[in-house]
Structures are given as structure tokens and as C-alpha cells.
């Protein structure tokens with residue numbers, strides 16, 4: 185009788201046979217990059233696809249297969265791969281010259297649009313990535329409070345140097361961290377009380393994104409907002425992913441006002457982007473006129489492509505109406521998917537347009553719950569979806585983009601229905 189592991193081995197064999205040009209590309213890449221990789225998340229066994237082109241919400245790989253792209257560049261591709269308004273503004277920006285050696289004529293407009301969107305952000309500064317934004321938000325908190333310790337949560341991902349899966353990584357920026365359990369109200373209240381007078385900041389994703397689309401319980405996030413000030417710590421909301429879930433970010437949806445907020449991903453209209461901002465008195469630290477001010481440098485912080493694309497994306501394409509509609513579509517999709525897999529140990533978590541599949545029937549509230557998922561089933565799901573023309577992250581992450589419509593969500597539901605029918609015997613029954 186064939187087992188789940190046989191099925192995965194078979195799926196891998198078919199993947200290798202179907203993707204000779206992607207294999208060749210990857211082998212060539214291994215000559216110049218460790219593991220042929222410059223972005224860890226993109227690697228999966230036996231080798232990742234090479235992507236040759238994208239249009240709308242579809243991508244085409246090196247071997248000519250076209251997929252419905254439900255990964256949306258891990259949330260950065262919210263506008264799809266070829267939004268005509270963004271392409272036009274980028275061409276126009278290029279015509280005006282690049283690397284302009286000074287302030288651009290649009291960065292202040294973009295900053296204003298960002299601050300207008302997020303009630304907690306009086307002032308904002310741009311960076312090149314979400315990682316940088318979080319590093320700077322932590323620096324702001326440690327300088328402003330004169331303290332050092334940062335409370336984070338297991339399973340959180342705040343950037344390449346702020347990885348808290350498995351509690352943390354040696355590559356992390358060297359701050360003293362205390363790692364709590366996500367959504368654990370009592371434990372977190374205890375941890376806050378235990379830090380004495382060295383807690384500088386609480387850094388939290390309002391939904392664990394990379395950690396498996398685990399929504400932050402509103403009561404948990406409110407507890408952080410209520411209790412952090414009493415312990416002398418600043419609350420930093422990492423909304424690099426979650427800001428797209430509601431016109432005012434998850435903070436807007438919940439009516440929570442963090443001291444500092446970080447942004448990234450889609451908000452640069454598809455260009456490299458990050459931002460941190462918040463209370464005026466805190467951000468004044470970076471006012472170059474302030475004699476006690478701190479430097480915040482970055483050659484590309486205001487690069488013209490990001491500034492133009494970001495301003496246009498935020499003001500013309502990512503209107504409150506467009507965001508609400510997309511997130512409603514995502515909620516409806518998640519409900520349909522969960523009804524398809526109601527009898528097996530498989531579930532889709534998330535909020536709105538961001539979803540993750542988990543092969544466990546345990547309720548998912550924290551990283552330990554995510555870890556109960558069956559990795560082999562998830563790998564089989566990934567390869568089976570590719571064979572059915574659906575592209576998502578190998579770890580089961582999905583980020584809908586604006587061009588994803590009914591045809592694409594129906595195709596995905598049908599593919600998942602097929603998977604459950606064909607592979608159900610390999611999945612634990614509920």
C-alpha cells in the first residue's frame with residue numbers, strides 16, 4: 185500500500201521531470217550563490233522554479249508552464265505583476281531620470297499619504313526594506329527609553345535579522361530579546377511584569393504572517409497596548425504584512441494606537457520599500473535640526489521609482505474600497521476552502537487576503553500549534569497545486585493580489601477539492 189512518503193517522492197520525481205530548465209537555472213546559480221539562492225524563503229527541495237515572466241496574477245516559469253500566482257510575492261505583489269497604472273508611472277519616472285542626488289518632488293506627498301492612512305503615524309521615515317524599518321523602530325525605542333530589552337513572540341518574523349521562528353536565530357541583530365508565546369494573555373502579562381525597568385519595546389505582528397497566518401487575538405493585542413506603557417515600554421506594531429488587511433491597517437480595524445508602526449512590502453507599489461513612523465515626539469529623534477538627533481541614512485530611502493510607484497499605488501490603486509473588496513474576497517475564499525477540508529486534518533488560517541494552509545486539526549493560536557502540522561502533507565499539497573496550475577509558497581502561504589478574481593479563486597477551490605478527494609487517505613481524519 186502506498187504511503188504519504190511514497191506519494192511525496194513520486195510528486196518530486198514528476199516535478200524534476202517537468203522542470204528541466206528550472207533545474208538547469210538552479211544548477212548554474214549554485215556556481216555563484218550558496219545553494220543557488222539569495223533569498224532563503226524561495227528555496228525548497230529538490231530545487232525551486234525559475235520564473236521567467238509575470239502578467240496580471242499569472243507567472244510563467246523557465247519551462248513555459250503558466251500558473252495562477254496566489255503567492256503575490258509574499259504580499260509585496262498586491263497589485264499583481266503588471267498593473268498598467270504602476271507600469272505607466274514607472275516609465276514616466278524613468279523618463280525623468282534616476283538617482284537624482286537629492287530630494288525628489290514626490291517623497292513628501294507619499295509620506296503624507298502614508299500618515300493619512302495610519303492614524304498612529306504622525307511622522308514617517310522611508311527605508312529600503314521591512315527589516316530595516318523594524319531595526320530602526322527598535323533603535324528608536326531603545327534610544328527614547330534608555331532601555332535595551334525587546335519583547336517579541338515565538339514564530340514572529342520581523343525581517344532577515346529579526347527571525348523568531350524556533351525562538352530566535354544567531355543571525356539576529358544583537359538586542360537582548362525576551363520571547364513570549366503569541367496570543368498567551370496571562371504568560372505575556374507575567375513576562376511584562378518580570379522585565380523590571382529594562383523593557384524598551386514590545387514588537388508584535390498583529391497577525392503572525394510568515395509564521396503561518398495566525399491572527400492576533402484582539403484581546404492579546406489590546407493587552408499589549410494597555411500594559412506596555414505601564415511598564416515603560418513602547419509598543420511597535422509590525423504591519424509590514426497586515427497593513428493591507430484594512431484601509432487603516434490591523435491597528436485601524438482594532439482601534440489600537442501603537443507608539444511606532446513599521447510598513448513594507450506592497451506599499452512601494454512593487455518596488456523595494458520599508459517605512460517606520462509613529463508619535464511625533466519619538467520621530468523627532470530623526471529631525472536633522474535636532475541637536476540631539478540621530479542619523480538615519482540610506483542612499484535609496486527616497487529613490488524615485490519607489491516614491492512614484494508607492495504614491496500612485498496608495499492613492500490611486502489601493503483605495504479603501506479596493507482593499508475592503510479584496511479582503512472580503514479572501515475571507516469568502518478561506519470559508520469555502522475550510523468547508524472543502526472539513527473532514528480531514530487540514531485547515532486554512534488567516535485574515536482577508538492572507539491565508540496559510542496547515543495540516544493539523546488543532547486550533548492554531550501560536551507557533552507550537554503551527555508546528556503540529558504534517559510537513560509531508562504540506563509538501564504534497566504544494567507539488568499537487570503546481571501540477572494543477574496553482575502557485576503558492578512551499579510553506580503553504582497565500583497572498584491574494586488585486587487581479588485575482590472569481591475565475592482564479594474558483595480554480596483554486598476546485599484544485600483543493602481534487603486534492604482532498606485524491607489524497608484524503610493520506611491525511612489524518614478528524
Ligand SMILES: Cc1ncc(COP(=O)(O)O)c(C=O)c1O
Pocket residue numbers: 258312313314315316318341342343344389393394422423424425448449457458
Ligand atoms: C511582518 C514582516 N516584517 C518584516 C518583514 C521584512 O521585510 P523585508 O523582506 O522587506 O525586509 C517581513 C517580510 O516578510 C514581514 O513579513
